[in-house]
Amino acid sequence: xxxxxxxxxxxxxxxxxxxxxxxxxxxxxxxxxxxxxxxxxxxxxxxxxxxxxxxxxxxxxxxxxxxxxxxxxxxxxxxxxxxxxxxxxxxxxxxxxxxxxxxxxxxxxxxxxxxxxxxxxxxxxxxxxxxxxxxxxxxxxxxxxxxxxxxxxxxxxxxxxxxxxxxxxxxxxxxxxxxxxxxxxxxxxxxxxxxxxxxxxxxxxxxx
Amino acid sequence: xxxxxxxxxxxxxxxxxxxxxxxxxxxxxxxxxxxxxxxxxxxxxxxxxxxxxxxxxxxxxxxxxxxxxxxxxxxxxxxxxxxxxxxxxxxxxxxxxxxxxxxxxxxxxxxxxxxxxxxxxxxxxxxxxxxxxxxxxxxxxxxxxxxxxxxxxxxxxxxxxxxxxxxxxxxxxxxxxxxxxxxxxxxxxxxxxxxxxxxxxxxxxxxxxxxxxxxxxxxxxxxxxxxxxxxxxxxxxxxxxxxxxxxxxxxxxxxxxxxxxxxxxxxxxxxxxxxxxxxxxxxxxxxxxxxxxxxxxxxxxxxxxxxxxxxxxxxxxxxxxxxxxxxxxxxx
Numbered sequence: 001x002x003x004x005x006x007x008x009x010x011x012x013x014x015x016x017x018x019x020x021x022x023x024x025x026x027x028x029x030x031x032x033x034x035x036x037x038x039x040x041x042x043x044x045x046x047x048x049x050x051x052x053x054x055x056x057x058x059x060x061x062x063x064x065x066x067x068x069x070x071x072x073x074x075x076x077x078x079x080x081x082x083x084x085x086x087x088x089x090x091x092x093x094x095x096x097x098x099x100x101x102x103x104x105x106x107x108x109x110x111x112x113x114x115x116x117x118x119x120x121x122x123x124x125x126x127x128x129x130x131x132x133x134x135x136x137x138x139x140x141x142x143x144x145x146x147x148x149x150x151x152x153x154x155x156x157x158x159x160x161x162x163x164x165x166x167x168x169x170x171x172x173x174x175x176x177x178x179x180x181x182x183x184x185x186x187x188x189x190x191x192x193x194x195x196x197x198x199x200x201x202x203x204x205x206x207x208x
Numbered sequence: 209x210x211x212x213x214x215x216x217x218x219x220x221x222x223x224x225x226x227x228x229x230x231x232x233x234x235x236x237x238x239x240x241x242x243x244x245x246x247x248x249x250x251x252x253x254x255x256x257x258x259x260x261x262x263x264x265x266x267x268x269x270x271x272x273x274x275x276x277x278x279x280x281x282x283x284x285x286x287x288x289x290x291x292x293x294x295x296x297x298x299x300x301x302x303x304x305x306x307x308x309x310x311x312x313x314x315x316x317x318x319x320x321x322x323x324x325x326x327x328x329x330x331x332x333x334x335x336x337x338x339x340x341x342x343x344x345x346x347x348x349x350x351x352x353x354x355x356x357x358x359x360x361x362x363x364x365x366x367x368x369x370x371x372x373x374x375x376x377x378x379x380x381x382x383x384x385x386x387x388x389x390x391x392x393x394x395x396x397x398x399x400x401x402x403x404x405x406x407x408x409x410x411x412x413x414x415x416x417x418x419x420x421x422x423x424x425x426x427x428x429x430x431x432x433x434x435x436x437x438x439x440x441x442x443x444x445x446x447x448x449x450x451x452x453x454x455x456x457x458x459x460x461x462x463x464x465x466x467x468x469x470x471x472x473x474x475x476x477x478x479x480x481x482x483x484x485x486x487x488x489x490x491x492x493x494x495x496x497x498x499x500x501x502x503x504x505x506x507x508x509x510x511x512x513x514x515x516x517x518x519x520x521x522x523x524x525x526x527x528x529x530x531x532x533x534x535x536x537x538x539x540x
Contacts, residue, residue, distance in 0.1 A: 105233070105237075108238065108245050108246070108247055109245075109246060109247075113247050113533075113537065114247065114536050114537050116537070117537060118222070118223075118226050118534075118537065119537070120226065120229065120230075121229065121230045121233040121234070122233060123233055123236060123237060124233075124237045153246070157241075157243045157245075158241070
């Protein structure tokens, strides 16, 4: 749901499914529903191409940051978690330094929290203190930018990092806030009505 | 649609799961870090306590403030009610004045439901006479779930299995299944206890076997309205296979003339060191507080590792935060 305009999201996934799909718009589970197979679905990245994009992002992060010890990688629930894990493991194996990996659920900072029913809150694990650290926020799909806004506010409450950067596997456009990614795996022009699914197995676009 | 929490009957199992899960997430990740959370910014919550309360009122106030809501305390003794205004007119006035939600405690049974019928804002029952205390029941369920699921709840850190499956399932469903089939023995001043009525019914709804135990004249005629299968005086026999022993406070203020001595109660119905040793391995002790030390519980029981009493206190604020979010989170 995070990558859908709210009114459309409500239409797309009614009932209790909404919350689950909403929380894992990029998770592998989301793509396995029978209903989704009925819709047109095209692959944008497949298998190894996903890994290659994320490995490139890891290298770009290391190129830009001389001191890897100042990095903290934070995946945004739900879809950003696996992406952050893959990026962090590449950063760790290339640099030889175990880069701290966090998970952030910024649901409490969402601007649509009270107009959604029962968005589930999930546990976060953000390595603190963040002062003097460079936080690399990681999400699977960048769409309106509202999730990132929420995450930035949460991060700023949790500490005062020296710098925050944004890495995404897919940038699908349609920003509603002045937010831009620092690292992009794939720029993907989409229509607002399409759904983008990002999984370790591939990135898929589904028509409405 | 207005969401009210008047009775535990207002809560579906999904609601309970959402509130308990949210409470434990809030407690672990977001409380006590030196900042307020933003979701209820601009909301005004009225705290109308027509009956004395320290801990419940304080925890509602902190819960609201943690979520950036403002609280307005309404003290009936210093209000127009002292000048003869009716409850109905007072409630209508509070709403007209611009409150967004009302937390109400009142000595009369049914007061919260009455209030919910008058105002259109969400109403949370913080205790109405002998009837219900639903937020305490949620605190108890959150505390038990937390204890049984192991310390920090279902959340697993980033360094765990690391698969999408484990991270996803770790947080979606607060597994209330750990409560199924537990035997909960509620001991004490039952007939007058709103805590027992709410906690018993909520635990029964979640699959616990609830048994009531106490002095014969303190047992209710209708154990079913407490979610209980039976009421008995055999504390020692029932204690042996109970998974949870929930002790109630002797309500001196609601007992009228009937007096019960501290040591008499302890030897008859309290958790003495010898009863403590009768309890089975892993069995837990709970109490809604404030404890009459040496009456409901011996010091040994109160301070034993079985005791969840301090966790119950610690879960008061996060659970009430989750309840306030639940009330306001009503969808489009």
